[in-house]
Amino acid sequence: MTVRSIRFRLTAWYAGLLSVVIIALGALLFFHIKSYLEDTLLETQARRARQISDTLVTNAGKTGEAYVAREVAALYDPEKSDRFIRITSRDGRLVYRSGVPVSQAFDPAAVPAAPPSQLEEFTRKQPIAAGPALLIAAVRAGAGGTSYLVEVGTSAAPVETMFHHLLLLLGLGLPIVAALAASGGYILIRRTLRPVDEIAGKAEQITQHNLGERLPVPATGDELESLSVALNRMITRLDDAFLNSKRFVADASHELRTPLTILRGELESMVQEDGVPGPQRERIGGLLEEVERLSMIVERLFALSRLDAGEAQSEWVRFDLAELVATTAGQMTLLAEDRRIAVTCDAGSPVMVQGDRSRLKQVVVNLLDNAIKYTPEGGAVRLRVFAAQGLAVLEVIDTGVGIPPEDLPRIFHRFFRVDRTRSQHPEGAGLGLAIVESICNANRGEVEVESVPNKGSCFRVKLPLAA
Numbered sequence: 353m354t355v356r357s358i359r360f361r362l363t364a365w366y367a368g369l370l371s372v373v374i375i376a377l378g379a380l381l382f383f384h385i386k387s388y389l390e391d392t393l394l395e396t397q398a399r400r401a402r403q404i405s406d407t408l409v410t411n412a413g414k415t416g417e418a419y420v421a422r423e424v425a426a427l428y429d430p431e432k433s434d435r436f437i438r439i440t441s442r443d444g445r446l447v448y449r450s451g452v453p454v455s456q457a458f459d460p461a462a463v464p465a466a467p468p469s470q471l472e473e474f475t476r477k478q479p480i481a482a483g484p485a486l487l488i489a490a491v492r493a494g495a496g497g498t499s500y501l502v503e504v505g506t507s508a509a510p511v512e513t514m515f516h517h518l519l520l521l522l523g524l525g526l527p528i529v530a531a532l533a534a535s536g537g538y539i540l541i542r543r544t545l546r547p548v549d550e551i552a553g554k555a556e557q558i559t560q561h562n563l564g565e566r567l568p569v570p571a572t573g574d575e576l577e578s579l580s581v582a583l584n585r586m587i588t589r590l591d592d593a594f595l596n597s598k599r600f601v602a603d604a605s606h607e608l609r610t611p612l613t614i615l616r617g618e619l620e621s622m623v624q625e626d627g628v629p630g631p632q633r634e635r636i637g638g639l640l641e642e643v644e645r646l647s648m649i650v651e652r653l654f655a656l657s658r659l660d661a662g663e664a665q666s667e668w669v670r671f672d673l674a675e676l677v678a679t680t681a682g683q684m685t686l687l688a689e690d691r692r693i694a695v696t697c698d699a700g701s702p703v704m705v706q707g708d709r710s711r712l713k714q715v716v717v718n719l720l721d722n723a724i725k726y727t728p729e730g731g732a733v734r735l736r737v738f739a740a741q742g743l744a745v746l747e748v749i750d751t752g753v754g755i756p757p758e759d760l761p762r763i764f765h766r767f768f769r770v771d772r773t774r775s776q777h778p779e780g781a782g783l784g785l786a787i788v789e790s791i792c793n794a795n796r797g798e799v800e801v802e803s804v805p806n807k808g809s810c811f812r813v814k815l816p817l818a819a
């Protein structure tokens with residue numbers, strides 16, 4: 353899964369949003385619960401302080417302060433119940449103060465005096481040096497002309513503990529919830545986007561050779577369905593355009609053949625006529641060469657258009673490729689000898705293939721013709737035919753001019769010629785290798801090339817071996 357994929361981005365957005373919402377809601381909830389619990393605890397302390405004040409402190413004038421202190425200690429037992437109780441008179445005299453609680457959560461002697469306040473009742477959160485704060489409620493009570501301050505407090509430890517537990521729960525639960533949400537979301541998004549992968553996979557396979565095929569149309573009724581329908585319409589239009597251009601080339605080359613044959617015939621008879629002056633005869637000879645070149649181009653275009661139309665299978669036979677290559681090489685030795693090029697052929701044992709024999713002969717002719725044409729005098733051309741890995745392989749290796757690496761990808765394109773050689777070989781049209789490739793493809797094979805400039809080239813044809 354790449355980070356730029358829609359799947360990843362949607363899942364990340366979904367999981368991120370969920371985590372933020374959970375954290376925000378959790379924080380809100382925690383602080384609400386915390387303040388609610390603290391308020392409730394303070395309210396309980398205030399009630400107790402009121403009780404002490406109403407039942408004991410207000411009677412201090414009659415009963416005496418020592419009695420009040422004794423009664424508070426006996427009735428409320430603050431040390432055992434982890435409570436802090438302190439009663440002070442208006443002038444700051446200590447009437448009663450509870451002892452260190454069993455839990456040792458705080459030291460009552462270290463709790464500072466209450467801050468000055470005009471209120472009858474007030475509360476405060478008293479921080480403790482090491483540990484949770486004390487929640488203290490204070491109530492004023494008057495007795496015998498003196499006023500007392502009754503303070504009752506308890507440790508905020510239970511609230512803090514609950515807060516820590518909730519925090520732990522969120523810390524552990526959030527990653528689990530986020531992971532569950534992310535994986536669930538990912539599966540959902542992947543299922544939704546699966547048709548995109550299928551459409552992309554099929555689109556990759558469609559080339560100019562199989563424009564009749566169409567993309568799958570998911571019956572989802574959503575944008576994906578309309579997208580593949582629209583893409584399929586586009587492929588139909590491309591298919592029509594390709595067919596039209598192929599038909600045009602086929603028709604044009606077909607129509608040109610007859611007038612060119614007539615033209616050539618006329619020029620040939622003119623050249624042979626008696627009484628034609630020398631210079632004129634030369635001009636007609638030049639014209640004849642051009643007409644022949646034109647005829648060759650038209651013939652090759654016509655051959656390509658027939659291959660495009662899938663006519664290669666018309667003559668499907670089983671034959672020995674080694675034998676075909678050896679005979680063709682033999683027929684072309686004269687051409688090579690003219691240019692003092694040594695042609696050798698390693699095609700000893702039979703290599704059986706199935707295909708269009710005469711068209712495959714054309715492949716050998718074109719490759720050998722090029723090898724001879726683009727190899728300087730005195731060079732060598734070697735033909736090899738062998739079977740390897742279930743394939744019949746033909747190699748045409750020369751010690752010629754080679755092909756620059758930047759031109760290699762275009763070498764099989766129609767009308768492509770390496771510029772450097774154009775002036776030296778004006779007879780070529782750049783269609784020979786295009787025909788080779790078309791024939792190989794039509795025979796379920798392929799052709800590839802390796803070349804080093806000024807060293808030589810190796811054209812390799814691979815065909816399936818006959819069963």
Ligand code: ADP
Pocket residue numbers: 722723726750752753754755763768769770771773779780781782783784785786809
């Ligand atoms: P052409 O009729 O020009 O030979 P091809 O299609 O047969 O057309 O070849 C295309 C171009 O590829 C040629 O113009 C030539 O530049 C280059 N080429 C083909 N075969 C060879 C080779 N064996 N060595 C060097 N260059 C080659």
